[in-house]
Amino acid sequence: MPRERVARFGEYVEIVDRLLSHEETSFQGRFYQVDAAALRPRPVQSPRPPIMIAAMGAVMLGHAARHADIWNSISFAKTFEAQIDETRQRVATIDARCAAIGRDPATLRRSYLMLDPTARSSGGMIKYYESEETCRRMVEQVIALGISEVAFYYPMLDEQVPMFERIARYVLPALRAAHG
Template identity: 35%
Template sequence: MRHGVIVLPEKRWTEARKVWTRAEELGFDHAWTYDHLMWRWFREKPWFATMPTLTAAATATSRIGLGTMVASPGIRHPVAFAKEMMTLDDISGGRAICGIGAGAGGFDDDALGIPALPPRQKADRFGEFVELTDRLLREPETTYQGEWFTTTGARLHPGCVQRPRLPLAVAALGPRGIRLAARHADIWITIAWPGHGEPLPYQEAVPVVRQQSALLDKECEAIGRDPATVRRLVVTGAMIDGVLESVETHRDATGLFAGIGVTDLVVHWPRPDFPYQGSLSVLEDIAAEVLTPARPA
């Protein structure tokens, strides 16, 4: 099992740097930050940009993977975004992870003056976003004509450090998104169910994730892809609760999710207040007793 942590981009870099370097010291395999212009409960609070934050984290660390959780077509054009991810992969020495999702809309759409899309159109746009981002990161030159995105002769040179491209992590909960993940993703991301701040105990997420994972297997097999080539990443703390209550709950959750084929478990860096309120000392105990012993010598 690989372990990851989400760090909210809420602190000035003089303080945030300590969190990112500490995450690496604790033994996390990957660290992520949310890709929003403004975000839910933080609309009136400090909130820094994603790509500069990850770039700074790349220069402050040496081993840990660094990813977007998750970039979306609401605020990103695939060409500019792929160029930024290629650059992050270079600066980090091949540690970038490209996390993408359909997008939650809300404050970001309002800030950019973008009208909310009906679900079908939102899914269509996301489909093009995934396909074009995948192509851009793989190919030195890309021409693409879609309903939502178009590019002529977009060049990504010299390309990603990781070959054939950096890992693509696709967030998906439903059948259409999971079908996209089967076709394009190296990592599939799930939070089990959609929602905003009403998480349920991690034990209740296990059968939901199992069912989603089975659908991913089916979609992979339908296109002749080995399902084992797609990692399965579960984000906890958003809609899945209880994982960071103690070393025992983290160990139990890790075992339950590993038992249904989950390869990566992600938590949130504990905060002093809502959301993701928790104890840093508990996280450090987990790192000492669960993360570090699991890492090869």
Template identity: 30%
Template sequence: MSLRLSTVILPHRRWHEGGRAAWTRAEQLGFHAAYTYDHLSWRSFRDGPWFGALPTLTAAAAATGRLRLGTLVTSPNFRHPVTLAKELISLDDISGGRITLGIGAGGTGFDATALGQEPWIPRERADRFGEFVLLLHRLLTEDSVSYQGDFYSAHEARTIPGCVQRPRLPFAVAATGPRGLALAARYGQAWVTTGDPKLYENGTPEQSVQALRRQAEKLADVCAANGRDVAELDRILLTGFTPDRNRPLRSLDAFVDFAGRHQELGFTEIVIHWPIPDSDFAAEEKVFERIAMEALAQLR
């Protein structure tokens, strides 16, 4: 399967002060998709500008015509399946069926406490995530849903007319553990990983490749156990969180080498961060654009 190249554009700029330009330029550069993070605030950007993911994607949908759009990733930390489903159906309609929902269990960052709750322990996050995905799947594929779970409920929730994409818009499930991988195997059209976080500080690129290989093998095993061919799932690597960090964006050759090694692992899509000066995602814009326009031709 050929490799696709996508980007993630953080929602930290006002729409009319560089925000819109990034999304339209992403389409001009030929990226397969452009995603954004679905957070209320995030890491070092917490005390600076940060805009909502779904309104940003709605504006991006109106400003572009070909580019796929989505979240990497949405989580239960501050979302409810009923209201999220309604917004996603609207966004899929506005975009003409170009939306992918990246979805994950969430973590213990700022989103975990922004609504005044205590951070959930890992088991509760996994429990909530399972219900969240199940209910969201039903809401996006059925006209009327009633559901009573341990964490989420719906009473005759209407989601008419449903998604433009049928039977619903695709889920890209972020997961590394057995329960998350099982959700990817059952409900996902794609699987997302950022690598092994334990290797970020002191690991090597070679160790990271081995860790990603093990993750991909686990996904294949879980898919087989669920009666699904792993080849049916796209496999997405969100870069910037492996020991390589942003080094693959230093030159076209460096990126081609990085992408080739991960394509050999079975990844079908690599996502790189839109450059942000003076941040963990700093990169030369000219090099970034050259990678977008030329890298895949060298890998084919």
């Protein structure tokens, strides 16, 4: 069933991409068929609104390479170091998928959702909110992978909210200034 869901998604996103990009489109796939379909009203953004695809597996990374303007990734590995290694492998895979279809990998924006898999078992304490320096160091490692957009979970614990606010006020602007 998961393979079928991924295959269905591939057809679905192709249809959505075509509907957003063309006045009219037809598609004959294994799961979906559309004939002279049109989207009304047309999108205001040109050539179309950006498509973001969250992808981790090889086939989904291929769909992202073909159709996404923004690729979003997350890792559920147990340590941050393992998350970075896993994401590094995904970056290499999506770059190869882009190259295989003639797409410059640099044209694909990349985003990453920071996850602390130990937060629930540690009573809600999110590691990247330990200190400004911890957060900066972790985000720097993500940026080094070619990721330009980083998302964070909101703190689970009230006592981490002030650090969250300091990171938003000081760390993230400094990272933006340093990395563009």
